[in-house]
Amino acid sequence: MPAPPWRKSRRPAPPKRQLSQELIVETGLRILDDEGFDALSMRRVAQELDTGPASLYAHVSGKEELLELIYDRVLSEIHLPERPDPARWKEQLREYSLEVHRVFREHADVARAALANIPTGENSLRAGEFTYGLLVEAGMPPAEASLAMDRLSLYLVGDAYEGSLHWARMRAAGMSSPEEYFQAFVGQISAYYRALPAERFPYLQAHVADLTAGDGEDRFAYGLELMLDGIEARMPKKPARP
């Protein structure tokens, strides 16, 4: 279609100059959410942007950096309380954890890119500052608070990682609803466990139903309370400044 001559054909749009780091990150995140971690490749992102893979390298140093950027972009969606309230540290830590869990569930596969990196992104630091300040202000010695924060973070991302692998498996099996996957998967596992020789695996065999019960949310919540209680047991009873 020829350009209408009345506007001097003065660039109907920046000819192809629409590429930017933000656009690339956003596109990558969309692919991650829609098609999963394994489908996220430089070529796929480039294709989505109607260009070649080489074009991305002007805005992003490589796939690793892209993953880090996507991860921090996702972390930007976690909402923190206005101010930490040390007196309610346990509730706030629980709320924070559930919030992180929520975000990781919405962007399932981002956890696959997360376990790798040390918190260095903007939003990673925001979350760290909140958690750490909360624990310290609640009276925990700074050295110990650092350990507690580290382990809690590991739990959050570890759980999300495990979840994303299930999600990937479901996708690979061509299923679309979590329920369908859950049913098929649990069915398979229980059948296998039930077929185990009872003399070698008496406990596993006897409690198949209990072992396969509970969805991801239950398991996550249980582990979270486990950690929170463990932290509470170590928290000095009296606040530092009464």
Next chain:
Amino acid sequence: MPAPPWRKSRRPAPPKRQLSQELIVETGLRILDDEGFDALSMRRVAQELDTGPASLYAHVSGKEELLELIYDRVLSEIHLPERPDPARWKEQLREYSLEVHRVFREHADVARAALANIPTGENSLRAGEFTYGLLVEAGMPPAEASLAMDRLSLYLVGDAYEGSLHWARMRAAGMSSPEEYFQAFVGQISAYYRALPAERFPYLQAHVADLTAGDGEDRFAYGLELMLDGIEARMPKKPARP
């Protein structure tokens, strides 16, 4: 060189029939230990065995199965107590966890292949039966014991996974001693944290030393005690059968 005719050239050795699943798994594990997860490819294994990649597929359905087999092979190295002793459940669970941690540290990168699969291999089941029986026999309701075991396993493999990523990073940086890596890495991180704006990240900035202190062992042990204490808090005070 022509074959000397006096021995009818009757196969000086099994012509090439030395391949087997066990041999493939063992070779894969060796590569994993020596060169890391990223270096483990079908082609690499085949090369080590002086053959082509296609030859492996007669003994192993694909890379996924190979990784599962390697994982279970590594799990076979964990040593369990003769019999569970419910009265000492906490000590035994701690010993078990440290044993798993030890094995995962010896085969650093195997954790990268671990988080994926549901316990279905021989040795995976052995470990599960031990842990689960211990908790149940100590008086924990079976449904809850299932959750506790699941979360503890997640912690063990999650920690190992994180550790293996550090190891990979060290390898990529061309370093060979953990101390060298640790020094360089921690130095970089502390410098970065120290440069943070104090008005936005006061706590992180003020306690850089605490945040970067503690090696992997300290962190692992702390998280382990966190979980064990959490479990203990949920354990019925009186044993089921006094």
Next chain:
DNA sequence: ACTTGACACGAACGGTGTTCGTCACTAAAA
């Protein structure tokens, strides 16, 4: 109007997992 510099991008390199078709060989059947 000319130069400069940043960006877009086609082509290619060396890797990956996996499949197909073919060959050599063993072991059982005739």
Next chain:
DNA sequence: TTTTAGTGACGAACACCGTTCGTGTCAAGT
């Protein structure tokens, strides 16, 4: 002893991957 069936080995190829190089093209600065 000969034939046949079947299994494992494996070269070649397919369709991908991340990344780099060299070239082209455009917008802004001189």
